[in-house]
Amino acid sequence: MAVLRKSPPADALTSSAGTGRPPLPARLRRDWQLLAMTIPAVGLLVVFHYVPTLGNVIAFQDYSPYDGITGSPWVGLYNFQWLLSDPEFWTALRNTVTITAFQLVFYFPIPIMLAILLDSVLSRRLRLFIQGIVYMPHFFSWVLVVALFQQILGGAGLLAQTLRQAGHEPWNVMTDPDAFIVLVTAQSVWKDAGWGTIIFLAALAAINTNLYEAAAVDGASRWRRLWHITLPGLRPVILLLLILRLGDALNVGFEQFFLQRDAVGAEAAEVLDTFVYWRTLMTGAWSYGAAAGLFKGLVGLILIVVANKVAHRFGEQGIYKRS
Amino acid sequence: MRTTTRRGFLGLAGLTVLAACSAPPGPKPGAKATAAAMDKLAALVPKYVPRTVLTPDLPGSVPGFGRDGYLSYPPSEKLVDLVTAVPGKGGSYKAMVPTWSPLPSPLGQNSYYDAVNKDLGATIEFNYLDGLTINDKLPTLLAGGDVVDVTTLPGWALTAVPDYARAVDGLFEDLTPYLAGDVAAKYPGLSAIPTLAWQYSVFGGKLKAVPAWPTPQxxxxxxxxxxxxxxxxxxxxxxxxxxxxxxxxxxxxxxxxxxxxxxxxxxxxxxxxxxxxxxxxxxxxxxxxxxxxxxxxxxxxxxxxxxxxxxxxxxxxxxxxxxxxxxxxxxxxxxxxxxxxxxxxxxxxxxxxxxxxxxxxxxxxxxxxxxxxMNQDPSYTFIKKGTPKEKVEELLAIFDYLSAPFGSREQLLFNNGVEGVHFTRDDKGAPQVTELGPKEIVGSYVWLGGRVDPIFESQAHPDYVRTATTWWNTAATVRHQDPFDGIRVEEPGDFTAAAKPFEDKVVDIIRGRREVSTLQQAITEWKAGGGDAGREFYMKVLTENGRA
Known part of the structure; x- marks a missing residue:
């Protein structure tokens, strides 16, 4: 978590921020072991990230995999013009942004609350037991999660059959377009909220316990301690994850929506990933798909930069800072 | 109501203004279209020489669409030994075939593979492509171009891939020099595959595949x-x-x-x-x-x-x-x-x-x-491009062996495994699987040959073969006649793309989220969104093939 460190280390030799910066050959001589250690990681990044990223140029081509990038004709912004005039794309974008915004409010805080609750459980064995249970659904596939929700909330599920036996008209939550956004958020919470606590639990462990003791001695109540010690201690991590989440704003996942698309209709369930899937992968419009992907990446980049700037305004480190 | 609140919720009015951007001239991005008719390809395919092993108990109704039925299995001593020479020359090949079953034990721990490979005189190692997700994986698999020695693909899955004709051309060996004309003496099994199935296996003017399972469906x-x-x-x-x-x-x-x-x-x-x-x-x-x-x-x-x-x-x-x-x-x-x-x-x-x-x-x-x-287009077994001549000939001899029909010793072996190990005969002589059978046998070798399979699974239920054959042959008489029967069409990508928004609306209507009366509106939108352009393309195909 070096990026979170507030002040630069005191040692002037290791600081690049100082004015007395040694010349490049001297720095190379001094740091070569450190640089050598980064080579495998950089190599992985180059091979599996930067080189494939170059493939995005097909967004400006009429690309066919059988002609390759060198053989396909260039078409400029043609694919982007089509994309922005495509009503299906706008439906997908609208749904994606709505779902992201909803989940920022109703999903994002849940792992934080859960982590604080877990942290306050004193019995170690009980805590590990609860952690084991809430982590587990993260490893289930979406098909399994959807099937499980179906068994409980579906029209032939537990809820509906109980209602039927009591003589009421059953409500099939799974096929109600108005309930869809709540349903997918509930599924995400069930599947991933436990897993999301890990990073917060680590941050909680890093808070100095002396602070709590001192506050308790001063007569601070449980809520006061939460408000003045726990939450400020978590703030850098919360902001870091929030900014990263914003960068991912246009990715809400594929499988969960793909599986339930017909249940509530494209009007409510089409998101960018499902749009790209049927509109481009299934019709051979590879360039069109790459254009949609670039659009997503661009929006993500803008959101990250803006959010990071805002974080700096509030005196926070954010995810990066120019030194 | 819902849409309005959602937009208000996010203040997305700005996006809606952007949405008014106009589309550029020219077709929507997507794959290009082609078409090829089967009846012009007679010179490229093997001459049809039928072979009969058994007389069916229940003969099929319509030629090319009906299916024969066999009420019982012939006893082992009456099975015909069709391939006496060993077809293989000791080669080793990897083959990819689709499957809808749980995976069997792998080569090396599978006595079924060992028995068939021994009889073939070659080693075939199977990779399985999950049939349920085949439509999702095939476009990227073919575009990636990384195929094994032998690849079998269902016709409906292949033709759903954008630009599939170019993929086939680039990835798989041309079999025309090996199989065009009268090859009955060399490949009696392959020569007994109906001509139409062979004609479907011609891609871009070259015979590219051996029809796998050319049974009408x-x-x-x-x-x-x-x-x-x-x-x-x-x-x-x-x-x-x-x-x-x-x-x-x-x-x-x-x-x-x-x-x-x-x-x-x-x-x-x-x-x-x-x-x-x-x-x-x-x-x-x-x-x-x-x-x-x-x-x-x-x-x-x-x-x-x-x-x-x-x-x-x-x-x-x-x-x-x-x-x-x-x-x-x-x-x-x-x-x-x-x-x-x-x-x-x-x-x-x-x-x-x-x-x-x-x-x-x-x-x-x-x-x-x-x-x-009904579909008459078969599945296709392809050989990887650049395979040397003697290897192609070995593989074709193996495919010839695996084209042996019901009633032959070979068919019982590659379909049911070894008697006493994978199946036992019941009192009527029908093979009943042992516990080991399904663990080692899933459809694998059956894909690599071309047989028009009769209905013969009398082990399923005493009434099965008679009921199934009767139903099949009745249903085959009321089949839909398509103006494009026998023409393989690769349709324009934007026509394919127009179908999805329309069918989404139909799903909405069926599920009660839209009124039935909105169907007309959906049709109008479909026409404008690529439907009418597709009609022109298809009309041209009909004219070019003299069917307009």
Missing amino acids: FGWVLFHRKDLWDKLGQGAPKNADDLLAMGKAVTDASKDRWAFSDIFPMMEEIFRAPRKWRKESGALVHRYETPEYAAAVEWMRKAVDAGLVHPNVLSAKSAADDKELFKSGQILVKNDGFSFWAETLIQVGKENPDFWMEPLPVFGADGGKPEYR
Whole structure:
């Protein structure tokens, strides 16, 4: 978590921020072991990230995999013009942004609350037991999660059959377009909220316990301690994850929506990933798909930069800072 | 209402302004289109020399569409030994075939593979491509270009891949020099594959594949749980209204029993909507535009409104697994492939001797005839491009061996494994699988040869072969006649893309999220969004093939 460190280390030799910066050959001589250690990681990044990223140029081509990038004709912004005039794309974008915004409010805080609750459980064995249970659904596939929700909330599920036996008209939550956004958020919470606590639990462990003791001695109540010690201690991590989440704003996942698309209709369930899937992968419009992907990446980049700037305004480190 | 609040919620008005951007001139991005007719390819394919091993008990009805039936298996001593020379020369090959079954034990721990490979005189190692996700994986698999020595692909999966003709051209070996003309002396098995299947295997003017499983097929078959259907006092529906009334009579949600799965594709056929196009006074009318299609949509909506469709199928079809719901009696009527029948009987019959399913008898929506859609395009077995001549010849000899029909020693071995190990004969001589059988045998070698398979699975149920053959040969007489039969069309990408928004709206109508009256509006949008452009393309194909 070096990026979170507030002040630069005191040692002037290791600081690049100082004015007395040694010349490049001297720095190379001094740091070569450190640089050598980064080579495998950089190599992985180059091979599996930067080189494939170059493939995005097909967004400006009429690309066919059988002609390759060198053989396909260039078409400029043609694919982007089509994309922005495509009503299906706008439906997908609208749904994606709505779902992201909803989940920022109703999903994002849940792992934080859960982590604080877990942290306050004193019995170690009980805590590990609860952690084991809430982590587990993260490893289930979406098909399994959807099937499980179906068994409980579906029209032939537990809820509906109980209602039927009591003589009421059953409500099939799974096929109600108005309930869809709540349903997918509930599924995400069930599947991933436990897993999301890990990073917060680590941050909680890093808070100095002396602070709590001192506050308790001063007569601070449980809520006061939460408000003045726990939450400020978590703030850098919360902001870091929030900014990263914003960068991912246009990715809400594929499988969960793909599986339930017909249940509530494209009007409510089409998101960018499902749009790209049927509109481009299934019709051979590879360039069109790459254009949609670039659009997503661009929006993500803008959101990250803006959010990071805002974080700096509030005196926070954010995810990066120019030194 | 919902849309308005959502937009307000996010203040997305700005996006809506951007959405008014106008589209550039020129076609929507997507794959290019081609078409090729089969009847012009006679010179490129092997000469047809039929071979008969056994006389069928129940002969097929329509040539090319019907299927023969065999009521019993011939005893081992009466099996014909068709291939006496060892076809292989000791080569080792990797083959990829689709599967819909759990994976068998791998080579090295699988006595079935060992037995067949020994008889072939070569080693074939199978990789399996998951049939359920084949449509999702194939476009990237072919575009990636990383194929093994032998690749078998179902015709319907291959032709759904954008630009598939170019993929086939770039990835697979040209077999024309090996197989064109009279090759019956060298490859008697391959020469007995019907000519039409071979003609479908010509891509871009070159014979590129050996037809795998060139048996005619029904796209869908409408099965019902006849055991439960009879118990609930229902008979055979005479028309669509009958079926709806019977559906209402058998559905009882509090007893976990629903009449239907999502049977809309079959209802289209029962209402006689065409597969894709119909020729009406010189013009092409698309399936979506026909009154028959609209009637099928309306019928299906009624079934959903009346609560006759299983809720799990409506909420997440792929997570619901309607095969299991059908086997457990929660769904009484569902459409599936024909092979689902024998498979299910073999699997469920042991646990539940009363279990009996069969297709609903042939009926049309108005009491007349339906138009069942049949495919004649086979699956394809390709050899990787750049394979040396002697290896191609070894593989072709192996494919020739694996084309041996029912009644031969070879077929019993590669279909059922070794007697006493993978199957035993029951008192009627029909092979019954041992416990080991299904663990080692899934459809693998059967893909690599071309046989028109008769209906012969008498081990499934004493009544199976007779009922199945009778149904098949009746249904084959009411098949849909497509103006594009025998022409392989690669349609324009934007035409394919226009279908999805339209079908989404139809799903909305059927599920009750849109009014039935909005169908006309959806058709208008489909026409403008690529439907009319597609019509022009298809009309040109008809004209070029002298069928306009």
